[in-house]
Amino acid sequence: MEQDPYARNHRPHRLATPTPPPEGDPYRVKPSSDGSSRRHKNDRGVVKESKAKKHTYQELEEFADDPYAGQRSRHHKDPQSRAISYLPYSNHPENHYAPFDEPMYIEDDLASVDQTTNKKSSTLHDSIAMEAVDYLPNDSQSMDQLTSTPKHGSNNHLSLSLPSKRKQAKRGCCGISRRVCVYSWFGFIIVVGIIWYFVWPRTPELYVGGASLHSDPQWSNVSSVYSLETSWNINFTADNSVNWVPTQMRNMHFLAYDPLTGATFGTADTGHFVLAAKAQTIITIPMNIAYNTTSVIDPTFQNLYNACGPQKSGNYSQQILRIAFTVTHYISGMVGSSSASIMPSGSFACPIS
Structure with missing residues (x-):
């Protein structure tokens, strides 16, 4: 039978006989003076020393940030740290200089941003992240420049609209x-x-003067109708001292009436004339007198007949005529007209001759 070239040599003495170390091995065990092995003695001291240091705090202090250290060791080391944390590396100290990853929200300053962009404010300002909003305009102005009060003479974007x-x-x-x-x-x-x-033209003041007979009076009684027809020249004094310039009178319309009964018995119109300014002017107005009635005891007819009628006896005295005038002024430069009532300051004698 041939021998297997790959077979291991049977050396039973190898288990009991150690292989001698080579020459020059620094870890070779040298016998001491007392014949004992130094390595064996030192190895037992190392084992005892490691067992003694197992429950001390010196080893824990050397590996303060060891994430794989036991919970009991870390509890002895830092009792004020987090007791339980399920986050990775939660026992590491917080780095204040690390970039802040959480989103920031703005509440108060969005009103100023909306004013610069002419946009209405929204109630969703609390949920808008700072990273998603472009707060700077095209000219790269800062928020301080937008929210600060514009100084006199400063050129900002608001000066373009104002x-x-x-x-x-x-x-x-x-x-x-x-x-x-x-x-x-x-x-x-x-x-x-x-x-x-x-x-501005003002209405002149008029005063009643005397009167003269312009035409003979005609009394008639036909079919129980009593009438009087005549014409008088009545003098009026126009006081135009209230005007600074001459007054252009377009017309003055006069009405003569009985102040007791109100019955009218005379009319007159002057036409256009000019009154001097700051002066008193006497104007003579020809007035037509006409009145008729069916009763001989009519108060107005009795007033005219007793003051202006023919005298039947020598001892018959003439009475005073009750008369008043209404004057309507039409002045150039004034719209419309103005009216005034004039009464004689004394007695008015009826002209009979």
């Missing part, structure tokens, strides 16, 4: 500033008011 005072002044009225325009209007109104005060 015209300057100089531009507003040029846009006043007729190419002049608003202040000058307002002062000019006030001055114009004052000048117009002064001119108006002097040139």
Whole structure:
């Protein structure tokens, strides 16, 4: 039988006989003077020393940040740290200089951002992250420049929408500033008011003077109708001292009536004439007198007959005529007309001859 070249040599003495170490081995066990092995003695001391250090805190302090250390050892080391944590590396100290990964939210400053972008504020400001909002305009201005009060003379984006005072002044009225325009209007109104005060026409005052017979009176009694027809020239004094300029009178309409009964018995119109300013002018008005009634005891007819009728006896005395005038003024420069009542200051004698 051939021998197996790969078979291991049977050496039973190998288990009991150690292989001698080679020469020059630093870890070779040298016998001591007492014949014992130094390595064997040292190995037992190392084992005892490791057992003694197993429950000391020196080894724990050397590996303070060991994530794989036992929970009991870490409990003895740092009792104030987290007791239980399921997060990885939760016992590591917090790094304050690390980048902040949590989103930041803005609440108060979004109003100023909306004002700069002309957008309405939304109730979802609390849920908008800072990373998703572009708070800087195109010209890379900071938030401090947007929220700060604009200084005088500073050029910001708000100055583009608000015209300057100089531009507003040029846009006043007729190419002049608003202040000058307002002062000019006030001055114009004052000048117009002064001119108006002097040139505005006012109604002159009239006073009744005497009267003269312009035509003979005609009394008639036909079919129980009693009538009187005549014409008088009545003098009036026009006091135009209230006017600073001559007054252009378009017409003055007169009505003569009985102040007791109110019955009218005379009319007159002057036509156009001019009254001198700051002067008293006597004007003579021809007035037509006409009155008729069916009763001989009519108060107005009795007033006219007793004051202006024919005298039947020498001892018959003439009575005073009750008369009053209503004057309607039509003055150039005035819209409409004005009326006034005039009564004689004394007795008015009826002209009979």
